[in-house]
Amino acid sequence: MERSILSWGRAHRYSHQVVNLAKGADQSEALQAAAALPGTMIPRGLGRSYGDVALNDGGRLLLTPRMDNMIAADWTTGRIRAAAGLSLEQLLRICVPKGWFPAVVPGTKFVTLGGAVANDIHGKNHHQAGSFGVNVVKLQLRRSNRDAIVCSRDENADMFALTLGGLGLTGLMEWVELQLTPVRSGNLDVENHSCQNLEEFFELTEASKEWPYTVMWVDCFATGTALGRGVFTRARFAEAGGLVAHKAQKALTWPIETPGFLLNKTSISAFNALYRKRPAASYKGPQHYDPFFFPLDGIQEWNRMYGRKGFFQHQSLIPMEQKEQGIRQLLETIEHAGQGSFLAVLKVHGPERSPGIMSFCREGVSLALDFANKGQKTRQLLEQLDNVVQRHGGRLYPAKDGHMSSSFFKEAYPRWRELEDARDPNFSSSFWRRVTQST
DSSP states (O other): EEEEEOOOTTTTTEEEEEOOSSSSOOOHHHHHHHTTTTSSSEEOOOOOOOOTTTTTTTTTTEOOOOOOOEEEEETTTEEEEETTTOBHHHHHHHHGGGGGEEEEOOOSOBHHHHHHHHHTTTOOOOHOOOOOGGGGEEEEOOOSSSEEEESSSSSHHHHHHTTTSTTSOOOEEEEEEEEEEESSEEEEEEEEEEEOOOHHHHHHHHHTTSSSSSEEEEEETGGGGGTTTTEEEEEEEESSSOOOOOOOOOOOOOOOOOGGSSHHHHHHHHHHHHHHSSSSGGGGGEHHHHHHHHEEEEEEEEGGGGOOEEHHHHHHEGGGHHHHHHHHHHHHHHHHHHHOOOOEEEEEEEEOOOOOOOOOOEEEEEEEEEEOOHHHHHHHHHHHHHHHHHHOOOOOOGGGGOOOOHHHHHHHHHTTTHHHHHSOTOEEEEHHHHHOOOO
């Protein structure tokens, strides 16, 4: 079946042959049938990648969400095995009432386990917990040119390291075995602090090392001594409050594609002022995990707020030794361009403990930004931001990228050839061709 598929950022739309994989962990027949057709394929979960990493222009998409069965679980140890199409949303409804939680979660729960592994996702606790791959025990990979192989740190370790953060290119993940972390409550103890500038952000970060979760929303249009102001949040799981999972209910839906002319410096500045001054900006108390970790999940199709042309997300990571200068220059570049971001998030990352060779994270500070797609004007800003990141020895997150140049990618990920050599010969993506075959 042929379908036109949009990226989550809605700036990329390609035509694909779509294959819906069925429930179950053995996908050998489906994969063999797909491999017999001309062209390449790439797995796709719930489609929350902002750019083209899970798109395959003119090729096939292997849709995995129906592969959502739990295979095994030991609730005394928190070790679970599930088909790779199981989402974090589904897993949380199962594991939270039993006193367990995924050790690392991203900003949306609508991510499959396979997608979490392929992008080696990270969260607000990277400074303590590392990325998702730290807690992946093993996985089963179905290659189109051979039988399934089980991969772990001890078995097929090279392929395991290339699959964590391997962007779905090493083959089809059939199941993932994951170690969960114990919790006593579904609530967190949360503290929000008004932060006056970038210097105070680093001071708050230093003072919050013992807090498992830290993050800051940033006002992109602040200048001078207020550059980097925002709302700093730190949190830890509560010791009491009930093991209550989120409700599987239908969220509100963003009603329209927002007209592009409404997304401007004036509207974003007004939003930023309201966000900084709202009562919750100084809140201290309990909060359920759902709105804390996944605030945007309460609005279906929130990506439509950026209008018909969509948006680009730019998430960069600056090494620790260059953090202050690099982040400052990024914020100055954004303010000078007058193209602010509603969602600007600063996070501190600790040393990476995942074995993933192509994992995005390492020790440093990341800045995630959303920019409405205003054509060449926006692409020029993205290139300027890339130049700042590159000068400071940083990198961009492939899961959110829709524009990175081939030369920058190869410099930032010098071991990319190892992934290319290990890539399933029938697997490819629009992202991979863009960053490895372009000059």
